[in-house]
Amino acid sequence: MEMQEVLENMFLPLPGVPPILITKTEGVYLYDSSGARFIDASGGPMAVTIGHGRKEVAEAAKRGLEQVTYILPVFASESRIELVKRIKKLMPPELNEVYFCSGGSEANEAAIKFARQYQVLAGRESKYKVVSRNLSYHGMTLLTLSIGDVKMRQRDFIPMLWKNPRVEPHYCYRCPYGKEYPRCDIDCALNLEKRILEEGPETVSAFIAEPVVASAGGGLVPPPEYFPIIRETCDKYDVLFIADEVVSGFGRTGKNMAMDHFGVVPDIATFAKGASSAYAPLAGMVVRGELTDLYKEKEAEFQHLYTFSGHPLSCAVANEVQRILEEEGLIARAGEMGKYLEKKLWELMELPMVGDIRGKGLLWSIEFVKNKTTKEPFPRAKNVKMHIIATCLLKGVFFYPGYWEDDQDRGDHIMIAPPFIITEEQIDECIGVLRETLEESQHTVLSG
Numbered sequence: 006m007e008m009q010e011v012l013e014n015m016f017l018p019l020p021g022v023p024p025i026l027i028t029k030t031e032g033v034y035l036y037d038s039s040g041a042r043f044i045d046a047s048g049g050p051m052a053v054t055i056g057h058g059r060k061e062v063a064e065a066a067k068r069g070l071e072q073v074t075y076i077l078p079v080f081a082s083e084s085r086i087e088l089v090k091r092i093k094k095l096m097p098p099e100l101n102e103v104y105f106c107s108g109g110s111e112a113n114e115a116a117i118k119f120a121r122q123y124q125v126l127a128g129r130e131s132k133y134k135v136v137s138r139n140l141s142y143h144g145m146t147l148l149t150l151s152i153g154d155v156k157m158r159q160r161d162f163i164p165m166l167w168k169n170p171r172v173e174p175h176y177c178y179r180c181p182y183g184k185e186y187p188r189c190d191i192d193c194a195l196n197l198e199k200r201i202l203e204e205g206p207e208t209v210s211a212f213i214a215e216p217v218v219a220s221a222g223g224g225l226v227p228p229p230e231y232f233p234i235i236r237e238t239c240d241k242y243d244v245l246f247i248a249d250e251v252v253s254g255f256g257r258t259g260k261n262m263a264m265d266h267f268g269v270v271p272d273i274a275t276f277a278k279g280a281s282s283a284y285a286p287l288a289g290m291v292v293r294g295e296l297t298d299l300y301k302e303k304e305a306e307f308q309h310l311y312t313f314s315g316h317p318l319s320c321a322v323a324n325e326v327q328r329i330l331e332e333e334g335l336i337a338r339a340g341e342m343g344k345y346l347e348k349k350l351w352e353l354m355e356l357p358m359v360g361d362i363r364g365k366g367l368l369w370s371i372e373f374v375k376n377k378t379t380k381e382p383f384p385r386a387k388n389v390k391m392h393i394i395a396t397c398l399l400k401g402v403f404f405y406p407g408y409w410e411d412d413q414d415r416g417d418h419i420m421i422a423p424p425f426i427i428t429e430e431q432i433d434e435c436i437g438v439l440r441e442t443l444e445e446s447q448h449t450v451l452s453g
């Protein structure tokens with residue numbers, strides 16, 4: 006098979022962009038076979054934290070593989086033990102039991118099953134429902150696809166999806182309740198209780214939410230009152246609160262975990278991407294010790310196991326990534342560079358198609374609109390976000406698409422989530438390319 010054909014089979018299509026063969030990755034840059042460089046302004050899928058191509062990580066992977074190739078989770082390895090210690094150091098003290106998987110979808114699936122099994126062990130067998138939020142994404146397995154809200158990913162699978170209860174998220178730019186913060190009553194948080202009561206509290210096992218919504222909503226940050234209300238409601242009805250920190254965890258928002266911004270500890274936090282800076286497949290969940298205590302007391306085994314859970318290679322890689330993150334103070338840096346990125350992004354607000362800019366740390370999004378006053382989105386046929394992403398890529402900067410769609414399949418936003426090592430000059434270059442692209446395309450996009 007010709008190289009071109011292979012690439013076409015693999016590539017996520019971007020309009021007008023031929024498949025690109027990447028031959029080297031270093032720092033914030035991806036290099037193609039001709040030597041041209043692209044800034045990875047999205048850190049892959051909001052995953053790369055320490056930057057690409059750190060030799061120490063490759064060496065740690067080699068050492069790890071030479072020591073232990075594979076062991077079942079009944080065994081411990083030095084790399085697994087070290088990683089558990091490192092993860093616990095980053096968590097609030099209540100979250101002190103670590104369970105590994107390979108990807109974020111698996112981690113969320115595991116968390117939902119863990120919560121259900123806990124409810125059964127606690128004598129609450131009728132609790133099985135999971136309340137989730139609109140404008141969220143929790144993965145691609147059938148269960149996680151069901152509880153998420155990415156319409157284009159769900160469309161062809163609708164008859165196979167689980168119909169679970171929903172609440173509206175904190176989408177202040179288009180408040181689902183037609184209110185405005187701070188004069189609103191945080192209805193988005195209060196509605197969780199209403200929903201639990203409608204469903205019957207005896208049927209609800211868990212509530213799942215992204216602390217800062219990533220690509221499905223585009224950098225949605227809740228008001229400070231939101232998660233304390235959620236915590237109280239979950240406690241009142243014996244509902245476990247699962248924080249999906251697959252994107253937001255391990256420093257992405259400028260704190261260890263995004264929930265740290267809100268002073269609330271979930272019952273389970275899931276993680277993936279940033280845990281290994283995407284150098285190797287590694288994910289998992291951290292759980293409150295009091296939950297696993299019940300499993301121990303009942304001598305119950307969590308009925309869930311993946312072959313590659315906590316693979317020694319992934320653990321060795323993640324340990325080195327976490328060492329770099331800690332020793333180079335990169336989580337604090339994500340917070341600092343996030344402030345600079347925020348300032349530069351807000352300079353784009355003067356452009357007619359920039360409707361909203363939102364995010365935290367190094368997890369940001371821009372929502373594009375046809376009409377700034379009415380907030381009317383662009384028609385789907387224009388494929389605005391993909392054209393913006395493709396044009397920026399041809400100019401040397403890669404941004405990630407967002408997946409919000411309204412009931413007429415309209416909606417355009419992009420994600421900006423670079424590695425934490427990005428410099429001010431590199432941010433300037435990203436924003437410069439984005440501004441140029443928006444200024445060039447606004448005439449064609451806004452007319453007609």
Ligand SMILES: Cc1ncc(COP(=O)(O)O)c(C=O)c1O
Pocket residue numbers: 050107108109110111113142143144145215219220249251252277278
């Ligand atoms: C918030 C969130 N949860 C879960 C996932 C699923 O993770 P994975 O692609 O590793 O299965 C993603 C992936 O982007 C995500 O953004």
